[in-house]
Amino acid sequence: GNSVTQMEGPVTLSEEAFLTINCTYTATGYPSLFWYVQYPGEGLQLLLKATKADDKGSNKGFEATYRKETTSFHLEKGSVQVSDSAVYFCALSVSNSGYALNFGKGTSLLVTP
Amino acid sequence: DSGVTQTPKHLITATGQRVTLRCSPRSGDLSVYWYQQSLDQGLQFLIQYYNGEERAKGNILERFSAQQFPDLHSELNLSSLELGDSALYFCASSFTGDTEAFFGQGTRLTVV
Numbered sequence: 671g672n673s674v675t676q677m678e679g680p681v682t683l684s685e686e687a688f689l690t691i692n693c694t695y696t697a698t699g700y701p702s703l704f705w706y707v708q709y710p711g712e713g714l715q716l717l718l719k720a721t722k723a724d725d726k727g728s729n730k731g732f733e734a735t736y737r738k739e740t741t742s743f744h745l746e747k748g749s750v751q752v753s754d755s756a757v758y759f760c761a762l763s764v765s766n767s768g769y770a771l772n773f774g775k776g777t778s779l780l781v782t783p
Numbered sequence: 784d785s786g787v788t789q790t791p792k793h794l795i796t797a798t799g800q801r802v803t804l805r806c807s808p809r810s811g812d813l814s815v816y817w818y819q820q821s822l823d824q825g826l827q828f829l830i831q832y833y834n835g836e837e838r839a840k841g842n843i844l845e846r847f848s849a850q851q852f853p854d855l856h857s858e859l860n861l862s863s864l865e866l867g868d869s870a871l872y873f874c875a876s877s878f879t880g881d882t883e884a885f886f887g888q889g890t891r892l893t894v895v
Binding site: 702706712713714715716719759763765767768769770771772773774775776 | 785814816818825826828833838839841873875888
């Protein structure tokens, strides 16, 4: 079946630190990969996506590269800000399940000044 | 604002009752997805509709059902509610299945 595994949180970092949140997946078929972010009290927002191997998704300083050989899609940011504090979800979708998103359990990030 | 509207924002009800959650997708979007977010299960896909027809089914209980109406809004019906059904229920919409999905702010259901 399809599943996503991401690192457990919470992750606490100081402002301007480097961020990595690991995400690996298993999928039948050829998935698209996503990172969603959920700020407190809000719905999920798409942060970035990649639809094929070696694609790099990027947005707001965050990046993730679709690595088929390691079935990974790790999220990185070079210098985090307090405003990046949120819960981050890695997800995949495949056509044979109607492109429904299959989410990881989420990683809570707290950035302190 | 994602353009996806969910009502109500909060709902408190008793065990055994039935509730209906409503979702209005973004203008022009044909596909609607329902997800359940709980502390123990995380974010789980429940069901998808596309232009009025059921397209895909996830971990949806038999006590739950959904439909999408001709104006493309969708309703999720939850019946014989149990304490464990307390969760945040999200609706998402996309133009077609393989385009970006936009999420509503969710309905927080508390079963007491």
